[in-house]
Amino acid sequence: MRVVCLAGGVGGAKLAEGLQQALAPGELTVIVNSGDDLERHSLTICPDQDTVMYTLAGIAGPEGWGLAGDTWQVIGALARLGEGTWFRLGDGDIATHLYRTERLRRGERPTEVAVALGRALGVPSRVLPMADEPVRTRVRTDGGWLDFQDYFVRLQQAPDVREVRFEGAERSQVTPEVAEAFRAAEAIVVAPSNPIVSIGPILAVGGMRQEIAAARRRGVRAVGVSGIVGGKALRGPADRMMASLGEEATALGVARRYASAQLLDTFVIDRLDESLAGGVRALGLQVVVTDTVMTDVAARVRLARDVLAAATAAPA
Amino acid sequence: MRVVCLAGGVGGAKLAEGLQQALAPGELTVIVNSGDDLERHSLTICPDQDTVMYTLAGIAGPEGWGLAGDTWQVIGALARLGEGTWFRLGDGDIATHLYRTERLRRGERPTEVAVALGRALGVPSRVLPMADEPVRTRVRTDGGWLDFQDYFVRLQQAPDVREVRFEGAERSQVTPEVAEAFRAAEAIVVAPSNPIVSIGPILAVGGMRQEIAAARRRGVRAVGVSGIVGGKALRGPADRMMASLGEEATALGVARRYASAQLLDTFVIDRLDESLAGGVRALGLQVVVTDTVMTDVAARVRLARDVLAAATAAPA
Numbered sequence A, B: 001m002r003v004v005c006l007a008g009g010v011g012g013a014k015l016a017e018g019l020q021q022a023l024a025p026g027e028l029t030v031i032v033n034s035g036d037d038l039e040r041h042s043l044t045i046c047p048d049q050d051t052v053m054y055t056l057a058g059i060a061g062p063e064g065w066g067l068a069g070d071t072w073q074v075i076g077a078l079a080r081l082g083e084g085t086w087f088r089l090g091d092g093d094i095a096t097h098l099y100r101t102e103r104l105r106r107g108e109r110p111t112e113v114a115v116a117l118g119r120a121l122g123v124p125s126r127v128l129p130m131a132d133e134p135v136r137t138r139v140r141t142d143g144g145w146l147d148f149q150d151y152f153v154r155l156q157q158a159p160d161v162r163e164v165r166f167e168g169a170e171r172s173q174v175t176p177e178v179a180e181a182f183r184a185a186e187a188i189v190v191a192p193s194n195p196i197v198s199i200g201p202i203l204a205v206g207g208m209r210q211e212i213a214a215a216r217r218r219g220v221r222a223v224g225v226s227g228i229v230g231g232k233a234l235r236g237p238a239d240r241m242m243a244s245l246g247e248e249a250t251a252l253g254v255a256r257r258y259a260s261a262q263l264l265d266t267f268v269i270d271r272l273d274e275s276l277a278g279g280v281r282a283l284g285l286q287v288v289v290t291d292t293v294m295t296d297v298a299a300r301v302r303l304a305r306d307v308l309a310a311a312t313a314a315p316a
Helices: A010-022 A047-057 A073-080 A091-106 A110-121 A148-154 A176-184 A199-204 A208-217 A238-244 A251-260 A271-282 A297-312 B010-022 B047-057 B073-080 B091-106 B110-120 B148-154 B176-184 B199-204 B208-217 B238-244 B251-260 B271-282 B297-312
Strands: A003-007 A028-032 A038-040 A043-045 A126-129 A136-141 A144-147 A163-167 A187-190 A221-225 A266-270 A286-290 B003-007 B028-032 B038-040 B043-045 B126-129 B136-141 B144-147 B163-167 B187-190 B221-225 B266-270 B286-290
Touching: A003 A010, A003 A199, A010 A028, A010 A047, A010 A297, A028 A047, A028 A176, A043 A091, A047 A110, A047 A126, A073 A091, A073 B073, A073 B091, A091 A110, A091 B073, A110 A126, A110 A176, A126 A176, A136 A148, A144 A148, A163 A199, A176 A208, A187 A208, A187 A297, A199 A208, A208 A221, A221 A251, A221 A297, A238 A251, A251 A266, A251 A271, A266 A271, A266 A297, A271 A286, A286 A297, B003 B010, B003 B199, B010 B028, B010 B047, B010 B297, B028 B047, B028 B176, B043 B091, B047 B110, B047 B126, B073 B091, B091 B110, B110 B126, B110 B176, B126 B176, B136 B148, B144 B148, B163 B199, B176 B208, B187 B208, B187 B297, B199 B208, B208 B221, B221 B251, B221 B297, B238 B251, B251 B266, B251 B271, B266 B271, B266 B297, B271 B286, B286 B297
Parallel strands: A003 A028, A003 A187, A028 A126, A187 A221, A221 A266, A266 A286, B003 B028, B003 B187, B028 B126, B187 B221, B221 B266, B266 B286
Antiparallel strands: A038 A043, A136 A144, A136 A163, B038 B043, B136 B144, B136 B163
């Protein structure tokens, strides 16, 4: 079963890993958010892409990002040179960024570089950036507009977010590789990533919603998973961000977002949120209630199987 | 005594260290060859500049280049990604290149970056690239034209060199910093670096010979040191290169090169080459015969003092 999964960083990577294990090799394509990408120390860094690739290669660090067993020689030397090193990069991770930056500078498209990097890392699935054009997520706080990683890493998501924009999205367009993945897809999965700043940028790419809609018109089912459980984001600032943007910081709030975007057939929520199922159904979505907290690999695969089952269920 | 020293890599760095110790802090300016600079793994690498800076900062590796005690995590990870890693870069060294590359990309001039890097590394002297414009040394072998580091590092100087050119030199121009250093200079020293591919590119920069000539007209004396002792280059391929270019691979051959460029007042040769002193004098140069092999720091300082004494001696 050929599956296209929309994903951000750590949470998305976990479900992608479950899907990769539940599917035959090569059946999974992950479209990753590139709105968090940044330039630091002359390197082009793609945090979500790398998190997903490292996870799917089985070499991600214990906290879900970076590389397992990485060392910190370069960043230490940069600090001694007086460079700001709030965006900490491991040595093996820097090798990834050097590989990427060199190819980009040579004129390869970001998608080509991602495919080459995935192959070099031994990733059995395809990991595609959402677009080849640069899209940069920026957030407005009471202190003004910030680059995403400034807010996310340097300020550790402390400020309230009042507004979000995806700079460059209006000039971006789905790549041939992304379009091809949707045309071949038999199911679409929206990972339990931050709906605003992980899934949001992907949906803002020119032609992305149309590709999803076209697949769904062909009968392909789209299943989303809530990244908010019991009113708390499993990871990251999605709950506080939804609240400060005036949305409901619950699985129902996430469902409302996706329903208004006419993105999904089915929404998967945690047992803890069973009481919200009626509200989600009232939005016109089917509901699956299951264990969504991916505490270990077995849990990732279990959730992936539940998602795939929902994607193959007969329409209600 | 304010001294300007023209230098390439390891040999030049050794004499520069001796000069730095023999002079008051801040009195030494080293103009380094940038014809060996290269782009690798998206980084701008300046081997001679870094060798001189690391040496003057007291942090150079045991073989004279790279950093003492450096680690090799990044290059190992790049090799695992399938990248060609014949140009081996240590982790701390990579931090230097990231620092440099980022500033260059921001639009700073190479000279500004070198000065900032020297300050960050705690170098008490000024290390200036010979020019801000890119100049690239290329060598013609029987197998065709090669980039310098291709010849020097990848092929380990095995092929015979039939011709040398400094691409871009015709569009290069001495920087305000280099011109200022010559205007303030009380002595000019040409280090025992490769006369063809280390000193050669420096002299090929637009206006460089004129700056040297102007200083000498003011009475500033220029003293060169032979990097060839007993017919052998102390380091690198200078002897074989001179031979394959049809020049005499001895201290006298080096003296002939510099005499025909009207570069020097005095040439310093090793005791081993005392028999060549008459030949050097016949070229119109004064000769100093001394120990020129810098086996340790004390020997570097001794040679530096001999060079400075020659630079202050009354004209013959």
